[in-house]
Amino acid sequence: MADPVYETALGASTRDRITLLGQDLAEDVMGTVGFGELAFWLATQRRPSPGETRVFEAVLAALADHGFTPTAIVTRLTYLSAPDSVQGALAAGLLGGGSRFLGVTEDCGRFLHAVLSEVDTLPDDDGGWDALALETVEECRAQKRFLPGLGHHVHKDGDPRTPRLFAIADEEGLRGPHLELFAAIGRVHPRVLGKTLPLNGAGVCGAALADLGLPLELLRGFALLARTAGLIGQLAEELRHPVANDIFLSVDLNNRSVPPDPHA
Template identity: 65%
Template sequence: MGTSDPTTITLLGENLAEDLMGEVSFGELAFRLITRRRPEPGQLKVFEAVLVALADHGFTPTAIASRLTLHSAPESVQGAMAAGLLGGGSRFLGVTEDTATFLAAVLAESAEPADERGWDELARTAVRRRREAGELVPGLGHPVHEQQDPRTPVLIRLARESGTYGSHLALFEAIGRVAPGALGRRLPLNGAGVCGAALADLGLPAEILRGCALLARAAGLLGHIAEEMRQPIAGEVYRAVDRNAEYVDPDA
């Protein structure tokens, strides 16, 4: 993928200093590193929109972990970054990969529907099977955005406008339409899920998509770390938890 000698650095077959620096965005380089192909303009637009969508979501557990780690080890920025990234799992960030994997499995078992009614029926069957298996449908619901995740319609619109809207997003939208009837309650399509569907439509393999989410969140975590250095809050978080925790005698 890359190599170097005393005078040059070569990456993806190109001279890093002369051909890439100042010529391509970081998003384009990341896309090329992952896929080994140049993105079309529409693909790059959606890919970079996903990175922006997943960069930060406030005082989440990943951000808290980074800030507390920096408070404990202020000399270790790398430790603070790593602490936040390690929290990318099934509840935060990992949903991007989980949704893409789920959608790809459904699509692999069925022919692509010809119309919206067909997509809805396919989605209804997929949701029912998940319920029967006692599993949640990835990409549904959000702890803050209970009515609509503001990222979802924007990413869907960008995908349509850029010509990258495909079967994964079509199925994901259908799941959003049928979920209230199938589940008996309304759960919005969340941003992490729509990011997974959009990336899958770009042709990125599902098993790498958690890495894409972590790539995006790394920028947000670095921002939290920089803010923590300027305006520390982790000490207050630590003291608030420590002073308000209720001790329970294990032998009582």
């Protein structure tokens, strides 16, 4: 009985050659294709245009690091506890990419796509987009559903990543329906919510990735790809200027014992 054959368009090796995406890895990819371009290519199995690469890499830059977030803190603390396991420290940080941090990228992309998939004809001007956005926000409010991509715990007056990513997408002619709807939500939501919330960076990244045609199921993966670089940076800084032990001791030396609360 013949051995099974497993086909792949990704990496494959012979004794003297490695191919990747139909290219000779050593001759055609290494030193020629940038990592962001390659990541896009691997996910879609089509080579991105220069404009698509620029938008995609802008998203990666936007999501790489955002200070002492829970993902950064847990990475540093895990490295403090197990300095022999860099992979464990990085994994600990990446496992924290969920609905509050990083996961918003996927949540927003999926949300916008779900709205657009129910529309027979897309709007062709701001008035039409605003009407669709208003209907969307009102429906979410009526159903008491969370609107992903709105609000930020630090950037109360506007996330600086958001207008920049819109501008880059505009410059490259890649402002598609997901970004249009997201922008419209930003314009109309105060009428429904009674307050103005910023469109956050994670949300606009999700809209941009969806407009690039990347798989919705993998949007969180791209956020994690970006944050991996940031967490490596966090570990590199921890080696030079350690703070993890101070974080640990600030909790360990400042806790107090209280009686059990079985009704909490």
